[in-house]
Amino acid sequence: MVSIEEYGEFKTAWCPGCGNFPILKSLKQALAERGLAPHDIIISSGIGQAAKLPHYMRCNMFNGLHGRSLPVAQGIKMANPQMHVLVTSGDGCSYGEGGNHFLSALRRNMDLTVLVHDNQIYGLTKGQASPTSARGHVTKAQPEGNRSDGFNPVSTAVAMKASFVARAFSGEPEHLVSVIKEAMAHKGFSLVDILQPCVSFNKVNTYAWYKERAYILKDHDPEDWAAAMTLSEEFGERIPLGVIYRADKPVFGHGGRLAELAYAKNDLKAVLQSYI
Amino acid sequence: MSNKNINIVIGGAAGQGLVTIGQLLSKAITRAGHHLLVTQRYMSRVRGGHNTYAIRMGEEKPLGGTESIDILAALNAETLDKHLEAVSEGGLVVAGADLDTEGLNALRIPYEELASKPLFHNTAMLGVLGRTVNLEPAILEELLRQTFGKKGDEVVEANLEVLRKAYAWVADQNHDFSRTLASSDPKGRMMLNGNEAIGLGALAAGCNFVSFYPMTPSTGVAMTLIAKGAPLGLQYEQVEDEIAAMNMALGASYAGARALVTTSGGGFALMEEAVSLAGVSETPIVCVVVQRPGPATGLPTRTEQADLNLVVHAGHGEFPRAVFAPATPEDCFYLTHRAFDLAETYQTPIFVLSEQYLADSYRDVAPFDLDDLPEVARPLLEWEGGEYKRYALTDDGISPRLIPGFSETLVRADSHEHEENSYITEDKAVRVAQNSKRLRKEAGLFEEVIGPDRYGADEPDALMVCWGPTLGACLEAMDRYEGDKSLAVLHFKQVYPLREEQFMDFLTSAGSVIAVEGNATAQFAQLIARDTGFVIKDRILRFDGRAMTWEYVLKGLSDIL
Ligand SMILES: Cc1ncc(C[n+]2csc(CCOP(=O)(O)OP(=O)(O)O)c2C)c(N)n1
Ligand code: SF4
Numbered sequence: 001m002v003s004i005e006e007y008g009e010f011k012t013a014w015c016p017g018c019g020n021f022p023i024l025k026s027l028k029q030a031l032a033e034r035g036l037a038p039h040d041i042i043i044s045s046g047i048g049q050a051a052k053l054p055h056y057m058r059c060n061m062f063n064g065l066h067g068r069s070l071p072v073a074q075g076i077k078m079a080n081p082q083m084h085v086l087v088t089s090g091d092g093c094s095y096g097e098g099g100n101h102f103l104s105a106l107r108r109n110m111d112l113t114v115l116v117h118d119n120q121i122y123g124l125t126k127g128q129a130s131p132t133s134a135r136g137h138v139t140k141a142q143p144e145g146n147r148s149d150g151f152n153p154v155s156t157a158v159a160m161k162a163s164f165v166a167r168a169f170s171g172e173p174e175h176l177v178s179v180i181k182e183a184m185a186h187k188g189f190s191l192v193d194i195l196q197p198c199v200s201f202n203k204v205n206t207y208a209w210y211k212e213r214a215y216i217l218k219d220h221d222p223e224d225w226a227a228a229m230t231l232s233e234e235f236g237e238r239i240p241l242g243v244i245y246r247a248d249k250p251v252f253g254h255g256g257r258l259a260e261l262a263y264a265k266n267d268l269k270a271v272l273q274s275y276i
Numbered sequence: 277m278s279n280k281n282i283n284i285v286i287g288g289a290a291g292q293g294l295v296t297i298g299q300l301l302s303k304a305i306t307r308a309g310h311h312l313l314v315t316q317r318y319m320s321r322v323r324g325g326h327n328t329y330a331i332r333m334g335e336e337k338p339l340g341g342t343e344s345i346d347i348l349a350a351l352n353a354e355t356l357d358k359h360l361e362a363v364s365e366g367g368l369v370v371a372g373a374d375l376d377t378e379g380l381n382a383l384r385i386p387y388e389e390l391a392s393k394p395l396f397h398n399t400a401m402l403g404v405l406g407r408t409v410n411l412e413p414a415i416l417e418e419l420l421r422q423t424f425g426k427k428g429d430e431v432v433e434a435n436l437e438v439l440r441k442a443y444a445w446v447a448d449q450n451h452d453f454s455r456t457l458a459s460s461d462p463k464g465r466m467m468l469n470g471n472e473a474i475g476l477g478a479l480a481a482g483c484n485f486v487s488f489y490p491m492t493p494s495t496g497v498a499m500t501l502i503a504k505g506a507p508l509g510l511q512y513e514q515v516e517d518e519i520a521a522m523n524m525a526l527g528a529s530y531a532g533a534r535a536l537v538t539t540s541g542g543g544f545a546l547m548e549e550a551v552s553l554a555g556v557s558e559t560p561i562v563c564v565v566v567q568r569p570g571p572a573t574g575l576p577t578r579t580e581q582a583d584l585n586l587v588v589h590a591g592h593g594e595f596p597r598a599v600f601a602p603a604t605p606e607d608c609f610y611l612t613h614r615a616f617d618l619a620e621t622y623q624t625p626i627f628v629l630s631e632q633y634l635a636d637s638y639r640d641v642a643p644f645d646l647d648d649l650p651e652v653a654r655p656l657l658e659w660e661g662g663e664y665k666r667y668a669l670t671d672d673g674i675s676p677r678l679i680p681g682f683s684e685t686l687v688r689a690d691s692h693e694h695e696e697n698s699y700i701t702e703d704k705a706v707r708v709a710q711n712s713k714r715l716r717k718e719a720g721l722f723e724e725v726i727g728p729d730r731y732g733a734d735e736p737d738a739l740m741v742c743w744g745p746t747l748g749a750c751l752e753a754m755d756r757y758e759g760d761k762s763l764a765v766l767h768f769k770q771v772y773p774l775r776e777e778q779f780m781d782f783l784t785s786a787g788s789v790i791a792v793e794g795n796a797t798a799q800f801a802q803l804i805a806r807d808t809g810f811v812i813k814d815r816i817l818r819f820d821g822r823a824m825t826w827e828y829v830l831k832g833l834s835d836i837l
Contacts, residue, residue: 039684044527047691054688055700060680062530062689063700064523065553071487071520075527075535078511079485083531083681104516258484259532259657259679261509265646268480271504272643275466275476276307 004032008058014049019170019196019207023117024053026173027088030180041084044073046098048090048124050117050196067097070105070114077110079258084184085111091118095131095151102153106162109189110252115180116153116191117170119198120205127201137204153193155232158245161225163188165232165245169195169214171207175241182243188251195239210239217242281311281334282409282455283342286401287359288351291323293398297349298329299638300423301405304415305333306467306640309459313748314469314638315341315823320492320576326354333409335457337640340748341633343827347453349405350375368453370404372397383408383451390445396438403442410456413443466641470634470745473605473641474564475500477612478536480644481652483562484510485533487524489517489543492576493632494566497538518543522550526559530689532655532679534616538564541583542572548590551625555595557689558667558675558714560619560626560655562612567631569821578821579632581744581794587627588772588803594711596673596718598725599627599772601744605639607769613649618724620653622717623677629771631794633823634745657682665696669709673716718773725770727778732764738837739786741812742793743768743800746824750792753829761787761837771800774807783810790814790836794824 007028014020031041038058045051047066054061060083064072073087087094094102094116105112121139122128128141131151138145157165164186168176176194183190195214197207217240222228228245255261284301288294298314305312311334319325330345332338344364350356350371360380363369369382377384383404390400399420406416420435468476474497478486483505488498502512511533515521518539525535539547544565554561565587569580587599598618600611612628619626655677664685668675675696680687688698693707701707732754738761740750747767754763766782783789783804791801791812796819801812816832818824 037684038686039681042531042680052700055690058686060686060688061698062527062557064526064557064689064691065549068519068523068550068553071515071523072527072530074513075485075487075524075529075533076531078513078524079528079531079533079535080681100516101520104520108513255509255511257532257681258509258511258528258534259655259682261484262482263479263508267508268646271476271479272466272646274504275468275472276464276643 002032002035002037004028006038006058007031010056012056013052015200017199018049019119019198020050020053020117022170022173022176023115023194023196024056026176027115027180028057030177030184033177034181034184036084041086042076043086043088044069044076045087046089046093048093048122050088050090050123051093053088067093067101069093070098070101073112074105074108074110077112078253081253081255082257087112087114089116090123091116091120091132092122092130095153099131103160106157106160106189108252109163109249111187111189113180113183113190114192116193117196118153118193119196119202121198121202123198123201152232152235153191154244155229157191158225158228158232161247161249162191162245163247163249164190164243165228166190166192166243167195167239167241168192169210169241170197171210172214172216172241175216179243186246188249213237213239214241215239222246280336280457281332281338282346282457283330283332283344284347284349284405284409285328285330285345285359286349286351287326287328287355289324290318290321290327292351294327294329294351297398297402298331300402300416300419302331302638303467304406304411304419305331306465307415308411309463310334310457310640311337312467312638312640313338313341315633316636317822318577326358333457339752341823341825343825347405347408349401351401366453368408368451370401370408381451381453383446383449390441391438392434396434399435399438400442403439404446407443407446408453413439464643466643467638468605468641469496469636469638470602470605470608470630471496471566471636472500473608474612474628474630475504476644477609478562478616479505480609480646480649481534481613481616483534483536483616485525485528485535486510486512486538487515487521487528488538489515489521491540491543493568493635494538494540494564496635497564497566501536518546519550522547523553525561526550526554526557529559529561531681536562536564538566540566540568541570541586544583544586544590549592552591552593552595553691554625555591555593555714557691558623558677559689560623562615562619562626562628564612564628564630566635567629569819575821577632579794579823580819580821581631581746582796582799582819584629584771584799584803587629595714596622596624596721597627597772598721598770599629601629601769601771602634603745603747603767603769605641608634609644611769613652617650617652618721620655622674622721624717629744631744655679659683659685666698667694667696667710667713669696669713671716672720673713674720722773722775725773725775725778727775728766728768730764730766730782733762735785736764737761737787738763738833739782739789740765740792740829741789741801743771746792746794749824749826749829752826753833756826756830757833759837768800771803774804776808780808780810788814788836790816792816792824792829792832794818
């Protein structure tokens with residue numbers, strides 16, 4: 001048994017009431033319930049408020065650059081396929097700065113679990129629109145309202161037939177724990193887009209706003225792609241939570257742990273021979 | 277025309293097979309025991325355009341390319357237009373009978389007579405060239421068997437037939453080219469280009485991870501690693517962009533891989549933020565930058581040495597690094613091997629700065645002695661020293677690097693300023709302590725700097741200072757110089773950091789000092805001035821996209837001296 005305490009308690013730089021707190025707690029809970037100790041996992045994160053998460057728990061981590069958590073995570077997984085590799089970052093980090101990596105990671109389908117703290121705003125840089133902010137969302141940087149359509153990560157991932165796509169809400173921690181556990185159990189790339197109210201800068205998508213709209217899916221077959229596609233478009237009056245899409249796909253990666261790989265001299269000599 | 281070597285230039289459009297002819301001929305020349313140096317010029321297109329494949333074969337090792345042509349093999353009329361002028365006195369033109377070679381000392385190949393199908397015309401050309409430079413036919417036959425073996429006996433036989441006919445045909449011709457070179461070093465030499473040698477050096481150092489985004493002329497490094505390393509367990513990925521390449525490699529390195537990335541100027545510009553990440557997170561990485569002329573897309577398939585500043589200054593903030601600049605495939609091999617050792621020891625990015633000319637230049641190389649290579653440093657898989665701190669403050673700045681996942685000890689890498697135990701901080705004392713710790717590694721790197729090599733006269737009237745593959749042109753220019761001044765060459769294969777005491781005496785004792793570089797602003801001379809205060813005023817600079825040649829250097833010398 002692994003207890004949640006093993007993951008430690010740390011002072012954070014998050015605002016009181018921030019939706020990141022329940023995500024941190026749910027993640028620890030899910031890991032403990034899956035029997036994973038801090039040394040069994042590696043968390044890769046980018047930059048932003050959400051991305052500081054691995055600083056607030058005991059675990060292996062690579063806290064790198066803004067938008068680059070996915071390439072780092074994939075490099076880690078390729079070098080050590082035995083580790084459980086998780087990614088945790090904000091919506092700006094994952095879908096804006098890291099958008100190209102996001103699309104490529106979906107296609108590559110390594111066995112990773114990606115948790116996106118989606119607060120539809122840039123938190124750390126104090127409240128500019130993010131890729132998931134809706135058209136018309138007013139901020140100091142978008143005084144006339146956001147002039148672009150919001151990015152829908154869930155429908156994009158489903159459209160690309162990503163192997164596991166889910167949505168959760170930090171105001172529904174029990175459900176969140178179960179989704180993270182399911183995502184981790186899935187072999188292949190699993191995306192959990194987590195609605196996370198930013199109490200400081202997002203005055204539109206508040207706890208109350210989400211509470212009014214979010215509902216937990218009951219009778220949806222995640223293997224039905226067409227149904228998943230339709231559901232993934234539902235983001236407005238009602239917002240479905242749960243596993244939206246799941247597919248069995250070839251998983252990228254093979255081989256052993258690279259730290260243990262040493263070439264035999266004779267193999268290298270044969271390589272040189274091939275140039276004669 | 278030197279009697280110790282023959283310069284064969286094969287010219288034609290992309291897609292006409294000149295590289296195939298060139299490579300087979302080069303390999304045969306190597307197997308016959310001659311020395312060899314290949315200079316490839318190509319355009320950024322898959323078909324058409326005008327490309328050349330120049331083979332300089334010699335009794336002695338050719339040091340660099342040359343401009344005068346002894347045998348011009350033309351696959352099309354454009355080749356004759358562009359290069360006839362460079363054909364030396366007594367030189368020979370080899371071309372299809374359909375091309376106009378009136379009045380030239382030419383072998384006009386009757387392709388129809390020698391080859392049943394156009395498919396075999398290149399083999400006919402190969403046979404004619406092979407016979408002209410007196411290669412044993414058995415060597416070429418063996419190569420054709422190896423090359424076409426997979427396509428079946430019929431194809432092999434057809435090619436052999438064409439080759440024999442071509443040999444017989446040349447024997448009956450009256451042509452005015454009869455030079456034989458003694459083969460100098462008989463058997464067992466490899467034929468390698470710079471990119472391949474970098475790949476092999478990496479493998480010899482245990483490199484087992486490469487992530488890359490294709491960019492000419494660097495791609496060959498990754499191709500070598502994939503072709504030769506993947507069967508041994510090397511992991512690789514062609515990623516979405518250079519940003520991903522560098523970050524992915526850092527992730528892999530953190531998790532225990534020996535990682536390499538390879539790119540050229542524009543791609544490297546994209547990697548810079550992650551170069552800085554390697555610096556602060558103290559993650560080892562070997563970064564191979566194969567230069568081509570810029571700015572931006574510049575001359576994508578030509579050569580230049582203009583990214584020195586970019587690489588020496590890459591990344592924001594301050595952190596240690598070393599930059600190697602190989603001159604030859606041997607350098608490519610040994611310096612890349614060394615780069616891995618330094619990257620691991622000092623946990624920082626180490627660069628190999630090559631360029632297109634070297635990347636694509638094949639040479640004959642004695643097989644590398646794998647048994648004699650020094651061991652490459654390794655990270656720790658276990659920690660027994662009490663509480664583990666990834667960024668422990670130490671006297672030499674080097675903190676013990678543990679790989680996560682092999683024990684219960686947690687390993688935390690971070691891009692922010694951090695405490696010894698990796699936790700994020702803004703404390704000013706911690707900042708100063710950590711930044712200073714990282715910079716203390718520079719002292720170790722400094723101790724390990726490979727000093728420049730010096731050739732030629734002591735206390736010369738003129739000293740040529742060069743770096744990277746420009747060496748060959750300088751040495752040959754020095755050899756051929758007929759003036760009354762004494763000359764010397766000072767060559768740097770490590771261009772950063774610079775260790776004054778290794779070379780200042782040479783600079784101050786020379787009558788005049790001349791920077792010879794493949795760029796327009798003498799970047800290396802400026803670096804020397806910055807770090808030592810010694811200003812090199814005379815310069816021979818080439819930035820037309822072509823490799824430095826001895827002719828170019830001699831011309832420059834005659835203008836200066
Ligand atoms: C290359 C780069 N550009 C910009 C920044 C500044 N920056 C830091 S966090 C951030 C946005 C964070 O938003 P998000 O990813 O949504 O995370 P949140 O803070 O909301 O959790 C930006 C723009 C940076 N650190 N690096
Ligand atoms: S700014 Fe928003 S997202 Fe960031 S910690 Fe505060 S409430 Fe949370």
